[in-house]
Amino acid sequence: MRTRPAAITRPLPLVLALSFGIGLIGTARASDAPAPDGQKLYETKCSACHGKDGVAKKMAEGSANLNDPAWQKATTQESIATTILKGKSEKKTKMPPNEGKLTTAEINAIAAYVKTLGK
Numbered sequence: 001m002r003t004r005p006a007a008i009t010r011p012l013p014l015v016l017a018l019s020f021g022i023g024l025i026g027t028a029r030a031s032d033a034p035a036p037d038g039q040k041l042y043e044t045k046c047s048a049c050h051g052k053d054g055v056a057k058k059m060a061e062g063s064a065n066l067n068d069p070a071w072q073k074a075t076t077q078e079s080i081a082t083t084i085l086k087g088k089s090e091k092k093t094k095m096p097p098n099e100g101k102l103t104t105a106e107i108n109a110i111a112a113y114v115k116t117l118g119k
Contacts, residue, residue, distance in 0.1 A: 036106045038113030045102070046110065049095075054117035062093035072118030081111040 043052060051057050054066030064071045084107045087097030098107065 036103070036109040038109035038111075041102075041106055041110050042113050045098075046114075054114070060093070062090075063095070066114050067117040069118055072115065077108075077111045077115050080114050081107050084110055 042050075049057055049060035050063065050066055054068075056063040056065055064075075066072075083095065084098050084102070086099065088095040102110075
C-alpha cells in the first residue's frame with residue numbers, strides 16, 4: 001500500500017476549509033445587500049417631473065397624476081416598473097427609459113413606492 005507524504009495531505013483540509021469559507025463570504029455579501037429605498041430613489045430620480053406627492057409638474061404635462069385613485073386602481077406595480085424601465089414616447093407624454101441606468105431592484109422599489117402615493 002502506498003501512502004502519500006505528510007506534506008501533501010496536511011494542507012488539503014486547510015485548503016478545502018478556506019475555499020468553502022471564501023465561498024460563503026461571497027454569498028453573504030450578495031444576500032445581505034440592503035433593499036433600495038424606493039422613496040429616496042423616487043425623490044431623486046422622478047420627482048422633478050412627477051412631483052414629490054405624485055402630482056405631475058408642468059414639464060411633465062400629459063402625465064398621469066400618480067396619486068390619482070382611479071390611476072392607482074387601474075395600474076399595477078408591474079406595469080409601473082415596465083414604464084420606468086422602458087419609458088414612454090407617446091405624443092402627449094415623453095418619459096426616458098431607465099434601462100441600464102437603474103437596477104431591477106431599484107426599479108421595483110420605485111414602483112412599490114409609487115403604489116403608496118395613492119393611499
